Each structure stands twice: as structure tokens, then as C-alpha cells.
Amino acid sequence: MTLDRRLHAYRPDLADEALRGQVEAERFVSGTPARIALAVADLRPSPNLACGLDTQLLLGEDVLVFERADGWAWVKAVRDGYVGYLPETSLTVIETPATHWVTAPRSFLYNGPDLRFPNAHAISMGSRMTVTGEAETRGTRYFLLNDGRSVIANHCASIGTPAGVDYVAVAARFLETPYLWAGRSGMGIDCSGLVQLAMHMMGLEAPRDSDMQANGFGSPITREELRRGDLVFWKGHVGIMEDEKTLLHANGHTMSVAREDLNAAIERIGWLYEQPTGYRRPDRIA
Incomplete structure (x- = not known):
């Protein structure tokens, strides 16, 4: 049986340790945990910006990294198991557990607790972050994040809080x-x-x-x-x-x-x- 390359990380030279005995490869690795650092990271079937996308990963989602080479990382998404390549700059280390996720369809990350601050970055529902505190500016409540940025508090909830009635x-x-x-x-x-x-x-x-x-x-x-x-x-x-x-x-x-x-x-x-x-x-x- 041929394994689906979208859900199984294997190449002739390298494969996921979990596939040992199922596929042939020169070496096997377990993968190193990392986290998506961009608002949206494009996952591709090959390390080439000219090839089409397979899917996308959202801010704060976790991956296992099997290889870093030539500016690319070969990863497997922890949540749905999807495998592919993304620019290495899309990743950051996992320092603290994510505590909240965005429950609005779209929101923004600000450089501080003020919606008038410049250089806001759009983020999507499902994005995850670590909240370390709260602040209020002109009646608007913000969550303060571990990276120094802020997000509108009522656009977020504790991870696992439903975003609708169904x-x-x-x-x-x-x-x-x-x-x-x-x-x-x-x-x-x-x-x-x-x-x-x-x-x-x-x-x-x-x-x-x-x-x-x-x-x-x-x-x-x-x-x-x-x-x-x-x-x-x-x-x-x-x-x-x-x-x-x-x-x-x-x-x-x-x-x-x-x-x-x-x-x-x-x-x-x-x-x-x-x-x-x-x-x-x-x-x-x-």
C-alpha cells in the first residue's frame, strides 16, 4: 500500500521515525517541536515558492520539524498531520503553552494595547497565543501577549471555548x-x-x-x-x-x-x- 504523502513524512533519504518498518529511508528522525510564527504560513508539497499550496497553518499552531535546509523546513502539522514544506522563517521555538485562540473570523495583532498603534497584523480565527495579562485603553479591553503584542480581548477566548452554537x-x-x-x-x-x-x-x-x-x-x-x-x-x-x-x-x-x-x-x-x-x-x- 502506498502511503499518502500528505499525511506521511517520507522520502528516500529521510522519514518520520513513526514510519520505521513501513517505508524505506536512509535515516529516520522523530522531529523537533516548533510553532508557527506568522499569521498564515503556506504549506507546499516541495520547497519551491513557485509550486502550488497544499494547505495553510495558522499563528500558534504546532508542528514537528524533520529537516531544515536551504531556508526551508519539512514539517508535519501536529493537529491534522499534514506534511509539507514552508520557509524556515515561518517557525519559532515553543516557549510557553498557548492559552487562548481567536474566535472572531478575523482580528489584529497590535504592538501594544491601543487600536491606533501602527503596523497591525491581520490574524484569523483559530490563531493561538499566550496571554500574560490584560489592559484597557479608551474603554477597549486588550489581552497582552508573551511576545509584547496585544489583541482585542473580545475577539478571543480560552482555547477550547466554542466559537458558535454549532x-x-x-x-x-x-x-x-x-x-x-x-x-x-x-x-x-x-x-x-x-x-x-x-x-x-x-x-x-x-x-x-x-x-x-x-x-x-x-x-x-x-x-x-x-x-x-x-x-x-x-x-x-x-x-x-x-x-x-x-x-x-x-x-x-x-x-x-x-x-x-x-x-x-x-x-x-x-x-x-x-x-x-x-x-x-x-x-x-x-
Whole structure:
């Protein structure tokens, strides 16, 4: 059986120690922990800025680093196991545990507790940080972070605090967010990234890509059984049922996260991608 390179770190010269006995490689390493230091870090299948993206990692997410060479790091995301290359400058050491995450679709990091400070950096829902204190400026409350920066306090919550009443409500907060192939943030997101991030913010874990989600995630159902929270799959695409008739999805037609009547979506998508390939119900949609 050929292992999926998206989820298994192996090359002829180097492989993840966890794969010893499953693959052949000149040497095996366990990986060194590191943390994403950028607002959004692009993960690629090869160490080349000209190649396309596979996915993105968010500020504060942890990785295992198998190799650093020529300015690139070969890593595996701790949370969903995705493997790829990113610039070494995307990483920092893990000094303290992350305590909070961003629960707003988008927010900003400031150089201090004041929204008027220059050089604010946009960050996405799901970004993680270490809060060391609080401050208030002109009635606005800020969390003070261990790196000296600040963030709007009511845009954040303790890690694990749900970002909505259910994952569908979280996904709906991304309406009109631009579509971005391989995107996984409030600045740009793709269809499976929307499913994964929305579920993650409710304490649920979904695979990253639509084929992974379609192949064994949750339970298969029929079209007639569709209800809120169910997933509809096409070849290379996935959407979330907001109710029995309405699809919520990041799509290349509107180039955004949008609502669409399911029947209209099936007719529109059919000419290029044929009919839906399946329908699935996540085991838990809270």
C-alpha cells in the first residue's frame, strides 16, 4: 500500500521515525517541536515558492520539524498531520503553552494595547497565543501577549471555548470571505478548509482535504436524509447543509463563501463536475 504523502513524512533519504518498518529511508528522525510564527504560513508539497499550496497553518499552531535546509523546513502539522514544506522563517521555538485562540473570523495583532498603534497584523480565527495579562485603553479591553503584542480581548477566548452554537453557525460567520485554493483562514479559505476550521472551533476534528472527508469521515446518508450539518460531496468539492435545502460552501463560482440552494448548486456544478459523489453526516455536529 502506498502511503499518502500528505499525511506521511517520507522520502528516500529521510522519514518520520513513526514510519520505521513501513517505508524505506536512509535515516529516520522523530522531529523537533516548533510553532508557527506568522499569521498564515503556506504549506507546499516541495520547497519551491513557485509550486502550488497544499494547505495553510495558522499563528500558534504546532508542528514537528524533520529537516531544515536551504531556508526551508519539512514539517508535519501536529493537529491534522499534514506534511509539507514552508520557509524556515515561518517557525519559532515553543516557549510557553498557548492559552487562548481567536474566535472572531478575523482580528489584529497590535504592538501594544491601543487600536491606533501602527503596523497591525491581520490574524484569523483559530490563531493561538499566550496571554500574560490584560489592559484597557479608551474603554477597549486588550489581552497582552508573551511576545509584547496585544489583541482585542473580545475577539478571543480560552482555547477550547466554542466559537458558535454549532459548527454550521461558525461556518456561516465566514460568509463573503474570499475563496482561496488551499486557504484555511479568515483571509481566504477553500471548501474543505471551511469544514475543517469551523469544526475545529467547536472541538471537532475533520481531515483537511475533501477527498479525505468524503472517504470515511462520519456516516454515509442519502440525499433525502439531508439536514443541518450534513456534508455534500462532489469530485474535489464539499459543501455544508445549513438546512434541508440550503448549501453553505466556499466555491470558485462566487469566489467566496456563499449560500446557495442545493438543487441550483447541483444543476450548476453538474456540467463540470457531474453529480454529487456522496452525502455524509458527521458523527457529532455540536
